[in-house]
Amino acid sequence: MDEKILDEIIAHYPSQSGKTLGILREIQIREKHIPMDTLKLLSGKIDVPLSRLYALVTFYSFFSLKPVGEHLITVCMGTPCHVKGAEKILESLEEHLGISEDTQDGKYLQTTPDNKFTVEIARCFGACSMAPVLRVDGELHGYVTPEMIPKILEKYGWKR
Amino acid sequence: MIITSHEDLESVRKRGLTKIQPKHPRIGVGTSSCGIAVGGMQIFDRMQELIQKEGYDITLVKTGCIGFCKEEPIVSVTIPGKSQVLLHKVRPDDAERIIALALKGEIPEDLALCRIPDWDHITGNLVYGDGFESVPDYGEIRFFSHQKKVILRDSGLINPEDIDEYIGIGGYSAAFKALNSMDPDTIIEEVKKSGLRGRGGAGFPAGLKWEITKKAPGTEKFIVCNADEGDPGAYMNRNEMESDPHMLLEGMLIGAYGMDVHEGLIYIRAEYPLAIERLTLALDQARAYGLLGKNILNSGFDFDIQIATGAGAFVCGESTALAASIEGKTGRPRLRPPRLTEKGVFGRPTDLNNVETWCNVPVIITKGATWYSDIGAKGNTGTKVFSLVGKVENIGMVEVPLGTSLRTIIYDIGSGGAGGKEVKAVQTGGPSGGCIPVRLFDTPVDFENLNMVGTMMGSGGLVVMDEDTNMVDIARYFINFASSESCGKCVPCREGLKHLLLILNRIVSGKGTRDDIEILKELSDTVQKTSLCGLGQTAPNPVLTTLQYFGEEYEKLIAPEGK
Ligand SMILES: Cc1cc2nc3c(=O)[nH]c(=O)nc-3n(C[C@H](O)[C@H](O)[C@H](O)COP(=O)(O)O)c2cc1C
Ligand code: SF4
Ligand code: FES
Ligand code: FES
Numbered sequence: 001m002d003e004k005i006l007d008e009i010i011a012h013y014p015s016q017s018g019k020t021l022g023i024l025r026e027i028q029i030r031e032k033h034i035p036m037d038t039l040k041l042l043s044g045k046i047d048v049p050l051s052r053l054y055a056l057v058t059f060y061s062f063f064s065l066k067p068v069g070e071h072l073i074t075v076c077m078g079t080p081c082h083v084k085g086a087e088k089i090l091e092s093l094e095e096h097l098g099i100s101e102d103t104q105d106g107k108y109l110q111t112t113p114d115n116k117f118t119v120e121i122a123r124c125f126g127a128c129s130m131a132p133v134l135r136v137d138g139e140l141h142g143y144v145t146p147e148m149i150p151k152i153l154e155k156y157g158w159k160r
Numbered sequence: 161m162i163i164t165s166h167e168d169l170e171s172v173r174k175r176g177l178t179k180i181q182p183k184h185p186r187i188g189v190g191t192s193s194c195g196i197a198v199g200g201m202q203i204f205d206r207m208q209e210l211i212q213k214e215g216y217d218i219t220l221v222k223t224g225c226i227g228f229c230k231e232e233p234i235v236s237v238t239i240p241g242k243s244q245v246l247l248h249k250v251r252p253d254d255a256e257r258i259i260a261l262a263l264k265g266e267i268p269e270d271l272a273l274c275r276i277p278d279w280d281h282i283t284g285n286l287v288y289g290d291g292f293e294s295v296p297d298y299g300e301i302r303f304f305s306h307q308k309k310v311i312l313r314d315s316g317l318i319n320p321e322d323i324d325e326y327i328g329i330g331g332y333s334a335a336f337k338a339l340n341s342m343d344p345d346t347i348i349e350e351v352k353k354s355g356l357r358g359r360g361g362a363g364f365p366a367g368l369k370w371e372i373t374k375k376a377p378g379t380e381k382f383i384v385c386n387a388d389e390g391d392p393g394a395y396m397n398r399n400e401m402e403s404d405p406h407m408l409l410e411g412m413l414i415g416a417y418g419m420d421v422h423e424g425l426i427y428i429r430a431e432y433p434l435a436i437e438r439l440t441l442a443l444d445q446a447r448a449y450g451l452l453g454k455n456i457l458n459s460g461f462d463f464d465i466q467i468a469t470g471a472g473a474f475v476c477g478e479s480t481a482l483a484a485s486i487e488g489k490t491g492r493p494r495l496r497p498p499r500l501t502e503k504g505v506f507g508r509p510t511d512l513n514n515v516e517t518w519c520n521v522p523v524i525i526t527k528g529a530t531w532y533s534d535i536g537a538k539g540n541t542g543t544k545v546f547s548l549v550g551k552v553e554n555i556g557m558v559e560v561p562l563g564t565s566l567r568t569i570i571y572d573i574g575s576g577g578a579g580g581k582e583v584k585a586v587q588t589g590g591p592s593g594g595c596i597p598v599r600l601f602d603t604p605v606d607f608e609n610l611n612m613v614g615t616m617m618g619s620g621g622l623v624v625m626d627e628d629t630n631m632v633d634i635a636r637y638f639i640n641f642a643s644s645e646s647c648g649k650c651v652p653c654r655e656g657l658k659h660l661l662l663i664l665n666r667i668v669s670g671k672g673t674r675d676d677i678e679i680l681k682e683l684s685d686t687v688q689k690t691s692l693c694g695l696g697q698t699a700p701n702p703v704l705t706t707l708q709y710f711g712e713e714y715e716k717l718i719a720p721e722g723k
Pocket of ligand 2: 475492493645646647648649650651653654691692693694695696697
């Protein structure tokens with residue numbers, strides 16, 4: 001991330017309350033992950049040890065150190081989505097994209113070898129009325145069934 | 161413009177009213193998160209394009225959410241002098257037709273859900289008028305007729321992005337009254353008398369917590385709003401902030417004045433971008449009117465509010481973890497006492513209340529403690545908002561007086577199981593709560609009665625399960641949730657939950673033994689009794705309640721050789 005942009009983000013937080021997490025959140029949203037270089041740069045700028053920033057990034061599930069693929073698919077695993085079959089949606093995605101559910105540091109984040117899709121899970125978008133729900137690049141798809149997965153993926157350039 | 165007098169507030173109120181009831185048609189499109197998810201924004205954009213292109217004399221606004229999620233996108237049409245009409249399941253293609261009819265003073269009857277001849281905003285009353293008699297009255301819709309809207313009184317009816325509309329229906333008049341004519345201690349007294357209990361789950365008396373904070377030694381205190389809403393399936397707070405953000409700000413302002421605190425924080429989960437956006441806008445608008453900042457309403461009182469965002473950790477809803485998180489630390493709970501009221505954010509005395517707790521404050525000041533305590537039940541006054549989700553026919557946001565039975569909520573308002581299926585149970589209190597079987601549906605929903613059946617109020621998520629739901633799987637789901645959200649600080653929670661999960665996995669896959677069930681009970685008991693914070697202490701509830709009420713489902717899964 002550009003140093004100037006980082007400075008701008010830091011300037012959004014004149015007070016200490018909520019500062020560090022607020023900055024990290026903006027970086028995550030902009031870059032879709034937290035680049036290690038940026039984290040190092042930030043450490044010097046706000047005078048927080050890198051080890052502490054690292055602890056934050058690994059503790060909070062909103063942040064990710066790994067870059068994501070071209071399209072980010074987020075599957076909701078909240079309770080209402082669960083009772084309406086979210087697990088099957090995830091399985092269907094894994095099957096079609098050829099990824100497995102091995103996770104590192106307890107966070108589910110899988111990217112296809114061609115770097116086209118990343119699949120992650122979330123707890124409730126607050127759109128439970130159309131459960132099960134998944135989100136692709138910010139666009140919500142509701143009432144999803146496993147059978148719909150290929151069609152949804154094709155919209156984003158996936159080929160069988 | 162800075163509002164400094166009653167006359168100033170009145171002039172904004174009048175302006176706000178003409179925005180809500182203009183001399184020409186007004187169209188409101190439900191655009192809170194779930195409205196947007198089903199196309200609300202496309203409808204809004206399409207309409208805006210048409211209106212701008214043709215220069216039509218129509219007011220188009222975004223509104224929050226009336227709460228009938230299942231019927232979204234919902235669009236409201238107000239023709240001057242006539243009942244407001246709510247249209248449901250509107251598609252972007254309908255935009256043109258709705259506008260064309262509105263210009264003629266008509267509405268598309270095939271899309272009409274109900275009409276609203278007048279509306280009690282509690283802080284003010286709006287009369288729309290008669291007309292459209294063929295459309296059912298709001299009170300005739302089952303989903304609405306059993307509800308009592310106090311917190312949701314403005315939701316879906318006003319534009320949450322325009323402070324004038326909130327002031328138009330009497331908003332900030334409670335703050336004006338409080339700051340200019342009430343002694344701070346009287347405010348705390350009034351909140352105590354109202355019986356208001358915290359809506360974040362534990363039900364601690366709000367007025368008492370305020371008093372303790374006020375009496376705590378120290379000067380630079382904080383008040384904090386807990387908008388972490390981590391229970392999956394609960395989205396009341398999200399809706400309250402997206403639909404009526406000023407109600408929250410006004411509640412915090414009154415509380416701050418009562419406690420003589422000058423700094424406020426809203427800790428909100430990062431997964432709620434729209435709520436963050438609307439709150440930020442609301443804060444700017446409130447500052448521009450001098451409703452936050454220095455010498456508010458010319459009373460000499462200073463107060464401002466900042467937003468702090470969370471980052472996806474359920475445990476950060478717990479008070480001490482929340483404070484740590486605001487300070488930029490990992491959100492790991494610590495032993496209490498000291499409580500936050502003594503040693504909170506940055507070590508300063510801090511009053512922490514849930515979004516909805518704050519939202520109750522303006523009406524208590526406007527209508528008085530007695531009016532408020534007449535709602536609900538003794539010891540459980542007022543209303544509570546629930547998100548009724550899962551396998552229920554009418555999914556949505558439901559507000560009822562405390563003490564209303566589960567039966568009323570699930571059958572009368574929710575119309576029972578989705579697609580005519582048989583309802584089996586309901587989960588209240590999220591991962592900390594339990595599953596209540598149908599035979600206990602006469603249980604009144606209040607803090608004590610829910611505890612008695614082994615669950616808790618929590619923040620207000622009600623997830624309905626039907627005949628197809630496997631209750632052991634539900635228990636496993638919640639333990640998996642709690643286990644992955646455990647902060648790892650103490651052993652019973654970190655290791656105990658992991659083992660509960662292993663055992664449940666074994667049972668679900670048909671390899672469990674009778675001993676496993678005994679261990680489940682014993683381990684659950686240990687985790688409950690020895691965990692450091694509420695997360696661990698309550699996490700076994702879903703296991704214990706499903707064992708208690710649906711033991712036969714566990715039995716069925718035990719392998720024959722394991723019996
Ligand atoms: C694990 C855990 C998660 C919690 N999550 C929330 C939450 O999301 N929102 C909330 O208001 N309270 C939550 N609470 C309760 C808060 O700790 C606290 O009791 C509450 O915010 C106090 O506000 P009230 O008195 O207005 O209810 C949680 C508690 C625990 C133990
Ligand atoms: S009970 Fe669980 S979440 Fe709470 S402090 Fe212990 S390990 Fe952390
Ligand atoms: S549980 Fe999936 S959107 Fe709420
Ligand atoms: S439609 Fe808005 S809360 Fe569900």
